[in-house]
Amino acid sequence: MTSDRWDVIVVGGGPAGGMAAWTAARVGLRTVLLEEHGEIGLPAHCSGKLSVHAFREFALPTSLARTSLRAATLYAPDGSAATVRRREIDSHVVDRDVFDRWLAEQAQAAGAELILGARARRGTRENGLIAVEADRRGQTLTVRAAVVIDAEGARTLLPETLGLPQRRVLIQGLQYEMDGLRLDAADTPELYFGREWAPGFFAWIMPLGPDSGRVGLCVDPRVTHRPPVYFLERLIAEHPVTSRRVRGARIVRKLVGRIPILGRRPSSYAPGLLVAGDAAGHVKATSGGGIYFSLVAGRLAAEAAGAILGGDAAALPRYEQAWRRRFGRELVFTTALRRTLNALPDPDLSRLIRSLAQNPPLRRTIEEHGDTQYQSRMLRPLLGQALHSWREIALAPPVLRAFVRGLFGIDQEPLPPGLEAEPRTIEVRAETSTHQS
Template sequence: MIWDLVIIGGGPVGSYAGYLSAKNNIKTLILEEHDKIGEPIHCLGKLSVHAFEEFHLPKETIVNNLKGGYFFSPSGEYLKLKKDSSDSFILDRILFDKIIAEKAEKSGCSYSFNSKAIGVNHYENHSTLIVEEKGKTKYINTKVILVAEGAKRQFLRKIGLKIRPYLVSLQYEISGLNPLDRECVEVYLGSTYSQGFFLWISPFKNIAKLGVAVNPSYNPKVFLDNFIRNKLKERSEKIYIEKAYGGIIPIFGPYEEFIPPNILIVGDAAGYNKSTTGGGIYFGLKGAEIAVNQIKKYLEDYNKAYLSDYPKLTHRSFGKELTFTKVARKFLNSLCDDDFNLIWSVLKENDKIVKTMEKYGDTAYQTSIIKIFPNLITSKSFVKLLPLIKTLIKSLL
């Protein structure tokens, strides 16, 4: 038997691709390395409102609406940015993943659990995946392969691709702490809170999620435990860690998206994560839609240009957003704590800038932040930021 499409990975992006492909009468199999969908959980589960506007996603998985955030400088100063309407949602990720997988199965997509792709051989008219399933090796024939295996890129590394930049994250679900605003996340920037990223608190149902991501040479647990001991004890004496889980976050993407003759890569595996915030589901879903559309065209006449054009189409759709967040992350990583404190002092002196950020800010399309620059460069305090221009230019190179 030869499948039209085998998808490696049954996360939300892989399952959504399976749903779309099955709806288009593409004979599809999803290989999932775990024994169930949605577990183990790795991320916060924050997803832009745009995703629910553009895709058929289960709204019953939304547990919190978010309209903005408190952004803390190293010195403890904060900016509160809050929109009038929801910007994003916090999801029950286990339920979210399961419902999308159920939709894929109902549309005709098949799943193989406890199945890990470890290699591939290419032939003239198809490819054969080498798969480990419950300790046994089996061979699966397919016309096209879509890699949606997530940030670890295990299959991709097996076939010779390089390790790409990533962060290590850890998250606690905690009780006993009231978020400052249940419609806002809290973001803490500076070397005390993280090395290479930031620390966050997010409402989650009737509790909170406390998380951090750091460069791989650091231990995220140290930062979280220090934060609880030195900061959160001021807000609550009875904080309980109900659950802990972690993962890795790709940054500085996109990475490889097409490997000849017939492998497309999507989602975290392709580095479709915003380097500023780590979020990747929305662009992963957009990539899945583009990939399935190109695969459908390819299966009609076997013109491989449809597959090789995939990276061009994703770049046209959301590439500039990934590039912008890559530059922004390089810039942020080059700043010291005093630089962050300086930026906060300038922003707090300019109410127009803050209002513009609240009005136009968009966690999915972060190029919207450019709208603040006319007010910023014409403000009296802009001269204080001139020493940082050199740092910004270096980030563009």
């Protein structure tokens, strides 16, 4: 029978929560993992791209990977394209339901208890503990612990009730998992840029195999009132490349979700509370990716919880210091880059991608130094290479203008005419499945 008193309560069964529960249970902490849905990993709302860094650092079994990625093709708003290919594998693509369930199973095997269908709605402090109230099967479930690790995801409830306000921008995403795609290469995701296709972000095809993949996009609701489904259906029907890729393909399922990017990043801790993963904004603003950072933060949060329970109150601020040392620079860098991209007019973005396609030395620099997980590492060699080319120097003024616009919060160019009309009322619900991203 479920106890109401624990050492650690972990809220949320995604990558951050699963890793936190596993780490805490492994060192003997009495740990309970609350998951709001009836099954771990569902509904899924992620492309599933996970850096090789994660597989190496956490000794993840490669059987979790559906396919491996070495390259990427970028399609500019004007149709220009540039492909960057690395010698080694950069990332794997996982099914998030399988991946999240695997983490939860490791946590349970280590001694954690999993409670499904428990949606946390409030936290209160009482006698040195935090009481978490959750709705479960029409009743209120209350569990108590000295430490709570909040890993609820993009839409958090607990931090606000425990005095830790959250302010960030949530972009809205939608993707169709499809069979029968006409892909050029199974190891090469395709990224599509342009305000008429995916305002405030980009669209993609993420391969899952030779003829299957996830076709999706995100849009920034600050830019457009139209729902993601409007832009995705338009991309599939009208984009000169995507429309060819999907011709004759079949939609297997539809995946929806939100990703926290930009905005002021709040503190990730309060007395007795540690926040990790999407709930803390541990997401790269350029790509929306955050699985690896969530795993790192989940483990660091659990280690801090153990120290707190051992009487080390300084472990709270040390947790934030630790994750900022590990990947804080990437969050700052990708936020600046996202603001710059959002403020860069489509013609200038097309010039950048054409320049990449036409400059082999620049492309080789990216291929040799690029790392989709640690994107800031590419900045210095990229600038050094760009300074050797008058073409790239000529692009500096518009990029600098975009950077300054983004720096002062003017990070959105207007949409093309017609895309800001009143939207149709369209609703797409996530479909549950045993093969999720």
